[in-house]
Amino acid sequence: MKFSKTVLAAGTLASAAMLVAACGSGQVGQSGSGDKPGGNSANSKKLALVPGVQAEPFYISMQCGAEAEAKKLGYELTTQAPQKFDAAMQTSIVNAMGSNPPAALLIAPTDDQAMLAPIEQVKNRGAKIVEVDTSLKDKSVAVSSVSSDNAEGGKLAAQTMAKLVGDKPGSVLILDTIAGTSTTAARAKGFEDELKNHPNLKSAGIQFTQNEPEQAASKVTAALVSTPDLVGIFATNLNTGEGAATGLRNAGKIGKVNLVGFDASPSEVDGLKKGEYQALIAQDPAQIGTKGVDQAVAALEGKPTERNLTAQLHSITKDDLDANSQYFYKQSC
Structure with a gap:
């Protein structure tokens, strides 16, 4: 969603x-x-x-x-x-x-x-x-x-994050939307559960953004200060991803902290091309x-x-972006 x-x-x-x-x-x-x-x-x-x-x-x-x-x-x-x-x-x-x-x-x-x-x-x-x-x-x-399968999507996002980070130890922030939203809650839980299987990575917690990009950006700004070993951010939907990218951009951390987003909207795909995202989990x-x-x-x-x-769900990185273009979301029919 x-x-x-x-x-x-x-x-x-x-x-x-x-x-x-x-x-x-x-x-x-x-x-x-x-x-x-x-x-x-x-x-x-x-x-x-x-x-x-x-x-x-x-x-x-x-x-x-x-x-x-x-x-x-x-x-x-x-x-x-x-x-x-x-x-x-x-x-x-x-x-x-x-x-x-x-x-x-x-x-x-x-x-x-x-x-x-x-x-x-x-x-x-x-x-x-x-x-x-x-x-x-x-x-x-x-x-x-x-x-x-949103829990599976969260799991796939954590596996993707682990590949991006490699052996480097650090913390990962999870940005959820609004409490009571079944899909994003399942994504966040699936991500956090899978993260436990990667001992070099630990959760920096789940924070709610009320589905507002400005709040997501603010949460990222605060996390960069409070969590110096932050190596990744998982954004559970479009608005949290856009806000996270803004927060990283303002702090000069684009590409230095891995951002994995959910969905494949035109703006997210453009962000992946520019390096603002390191991966997207696309739905169908x-x-x-x-x-x-x-x-x-x-x-x-x-x-x-x-x-x-x-x-189905699909993990897309910049390297295989063109091969997965059929999963990009539409702006018109």
């Missing part, structure tokens, strides 16, 4: 979340329909996707995969996304579906507990629920959850979207579904 920094307008209402933006515009869009409730035949072929945030290459790539698969299977998919990775903003979008639910809702819950009640309301009106990227703690709501969001639609359609058509599905 990736999140993008945007400005949160005070008093955001559900109606503000109904702006239309197509995938081809380069933004995860927000669109609605005035059709009859999901239980009626008018909505029997309508799917809704609610990602974590709009205008985000990860979620744009997911939307592109989902739209293509829905079209192939004879379904219509619309997308509504909050302006920020925020449970209250996402709740307003989901609540707006209450009187007119789609046949199936594909959603990346922005909080594994706070999103339970609004998602359940849509389910109780007859919609099938498929979780994409993130998931609820309550496993009884969705028919399927499709995501990367288009595959998540494709599989999510497949599971939703299977549930609607009375076919078997799989409760948990995973998409």
Whole structure:
């Protein structure tokens, strides 16, 4: 999962979340329909996707995969996304579906507990629920959850970090986003667990950035002072990675402290080319979207579904960047 920094307008209402933006515009869009409730035949072929945030290459790539698969299977998919990775903003979008639910809702819950009640309301009106990227703690709501194996992604990041550092001893800082975000929490834990298998490396702890690049930069600046043996930073998503790179740049430590980021957005790939990152752990969001639609359609058509599905992960360094270009995230479909 990736999140993008945007400005949160005070008093955001559900109606503000109904702006239309197509995938081809380069933004995860927000669109609605005035059709009859999901239980009626008018909505029997309508799917809704609610990602974590709009205008985000990860979620744009997911939307592109989902739209293509829905079209192939004879379904219509619309997308509504909050302006920020925020449970209250996402709740307003989901609540707006209450009187007119789609046949199936594909959603990346922005909080594994706070999103339970609004998602359940849509389910109780007859919609099938498929979780994409993130998931609820309550496993009884969705028919399927499709995501990367985020714990495995954290493990892969730690293994990559160990290769980059070599035998040099030192500490590694882990930058997480917001407490209660299932994906990044799993990445951080997977990284810290794997780090124990590399005796020359020790964890400098997990710090939360509230998904704000400025906070990530500040955490890095402080860590460079408090942890003189800092040899690496693992950033669990785009914003933490961008903030970490800023902190290292301001301190003149680019390339001297290894930065491993998660995801492969255009800005991260550019950072890898410039040497700001030493490695990226890329997901396959288009595959998540494709599989999510497949599971939703299977549930609607009375076919078997799989409760948990995973998409592949890939470790990319500057040396093999060109060979892995198919895993770079999109800004438009």
